Amino acid sequence: MNTIPGAEILGFGFNIMGEYNESSITFQLFTHKKQDATEYTYPPTGVTYQVPDNTTVLTQNDTSGSTNVFTTRQQFQSYFSAKAGLSGSAGGFSGEFNMAYSQSFNTENSYYYGVSEANYQSWQLLMNSTNSQWLSTSFTEDPAVQNLPSKYTNENKECFFAVFRKFGTHFISKATVGGNLSYFVAIDQSFSSDQTQIQANLALEYKGVFFSTKAEAEAIWNQLGEQWAENRIVKxxxxxxxxxTLEALNPGFGDSENSVFTYWKSAVMENPSIILFQLTPLSELFTGDTASAIAEAIKVYTNSAIVATANADVSFGQGPGGGNYITSSAIIVNGEVVLPDPVPVTPHPRVINYNGRNFVFPIGGFQIAIFDSDSMEVIMSHKYYVDNTSLETEQNVYNEIMNDINEIIQTNYTVVISGFAVDLMNYPTTEFATWLYSCGATLSGWKHYFGFTGVTGVVNYVCICKHGQLPGTAIEQFDYVMDWIYEPKSIDTAAEVLLYSNHGEDHIKKSPSNFGVLS
Structure with a gap:
């Protein structure tokens, strides 16, 4: 008799930085015993399974569906963290985001991130007990586990992190088995700024592709229009x-895959898989001070991060000097805002009159912070505003930056850059670019616009990197507006790096997006 599907993952450790599926499972924490195994017969199929000890089965036979649209990867990851019963993790399910939207990472466009899902739930499996009698000796007798301190400090953090890297920070305590269909769509923000309409369009496309006859799908696609289909990427x-067959699909305008969907759905009951799970923190397996120390270590491990943001937000007539843009930057380390020192005076915006109409330039510049890579103590934190009187005066900002950089004697440092509303023609100087290359940057976004001559383009550029790394290891994000006068749009740019959740790497571990890991 076969063991009931889903039981094989109960009690296994889980890497919450990975994907929302079995690929993120680590090692077995609980022993699967069958001395007192029971049987369970699934009513729709009549198939009988063996249920291991310490496991309860709940019949579900439920169907659910949803459509959600997110503007940031953090919102997307929070959605999947909530599904797993997690909260407060900066890096949770970053791997799921990379899997879903990797095709959009190599473009220069900004996207909304949508997902439509259908879940067909057959049964749930729950662990009855997490008492020590059920724990596997491969976990309890592991030297790193046995040597866990009863108090967490910055000095002994690696004692905890070594356990997390091997076993994960959580374990699977409940699993739902059935079928899941996820339709991930990255929608170009230039298509529309109406997030509600985008969500409605995505739900309609999902219905047309999988749940409609060919005639119904044709009507739905005509309602959506070819421009919609041309401005999104599907996985x-x-x-x-x-x-x-499903995962090989790449639906385009007019496509209906109802027959493929119907075949897949009919096969789910005969061959169900794990589609949902609940995670419990590792600290629940310990008591007293050690449990508290592990809980604190998990919080640090999953949330210690560097975040850099650059914003150029449209607010008609509300910007400085009555302009249409409000610009800003921020650098945050471990939840603390790193302020420039000294705090510079914000300049007045440049205003030009053309054909009797005033045009107010967005205020742009760079915020740069440099940290000791070991202690994360601030070495330098400055903000530099760009003088956009002319292209020649704009270039001066790079000279100012490099004058300060050249005074730094230390070589083991981490760099965080937030460039906001910088003129697209104001390409980095050779000296500034060479320094960035020495820190792992590539400037690939900028390079596409070398020699650009449009006077109304502005760019946000954020970068998190380490000095001495090869080009391509930095976390960079480049977003732009081609015409801020006649076609203004907001650009909100961000990059994030986890400081400790690096699974043993000793350098920035780069995903294909604006997210990575730093030791």
Whole structure:
């Protein structure tokens, strides 16, 4: 008799920095015993399974669906963290985001991130007890586990992190089995700024592709329009049944895949898979001071991060000098805002009169902070505003930056850069670019606009990197507006790096997006 699907992952450790699926499972924490195994027969199929000890089965037979649209990767990751019963993790399920939207990472466009899901739930499996009698000796007798301190400090953090890197910070305490179809869509923000309409369009497309006849799908696609289809990137992911045909799909304008969907759905009951799970923190397996120390260590491990943001937000007539843009930057380390020192005086914006109409330039500049890579103590934190009187005066900002950089004697440092509303023609000087290359940057976004001559383009550029790394290891994000006068749009740019959740790497571990890990 076969063991009931889903039981094989109960009690296993989980890497919450990975994808929302079995690929993020680490090692077994609980022993699967069958001395007092029971049987369970699934009513729709009549198939009987063996249920291991310490496991309860709850029949579900539920169907659910949802459509959500997010503006940031953090919102997307929070959605999947909530599904797993997690909260307050900066890096939770970053791998799921990378899997879903990797095709959009190599473009220069800004996207909304949408997902439509259908879940067909067959049963739930719950662990009855997490008492020590059920724990595996491979976990309890592991030297790193046995040597866990009863108090967390910055000096002994690696004692905890070594356990997390091997076993994960959480374990799977509940699993839902059935089938899941996820339709991930990255929608170019230039298509529309109406997030509500985008969510409605995504739900309609999902219905047309999978739940409609060919005639119904044709009507839906005509309602959506070809421009909608041309401004989004699709990835299909499925669990349960035969997923090969579904996951090979790349629906375009006019496509209906109802027959493929119907075949997959019919196969789910005969071949269900794990589609949802609940996670419990590792600290629940310990008591007293050690449990408290592990809980604190998990919080640090999953939330210690560097965040850099650059914003150029449209606010008609509300910007400085009555302009249409409000600009800002921020650098945050471990939840603390790093302020420039000294705090510079914000300049008045440049205003030009053309054909009797005043045009107010966005105020742009760079905020740069440099930290000791070991202690994360601030070495330098400055903000530099750009004088956009002319292209020649704009270039002076790079000379100012490099004058300060050249005074730094230390070589083991981490760099955080937030460039906001910088003129697209104000390409980094050779000296500034060479320094960035020495810190792992590539400036690939900037390079596309070398020699650009449009006077109304502005760019946000954020970068998190380490001095002495090879080009391509930095976390960079480049966003732009081609015409801030006649086609203004907001650009909110961010990059994030986790400081400790690096699974043993000793340098920035770069994902294909604006997210990575730093030791």
């Amino acid at each position: 299909v992911a499925a669990e349960g049944g035969d997923t090969s």
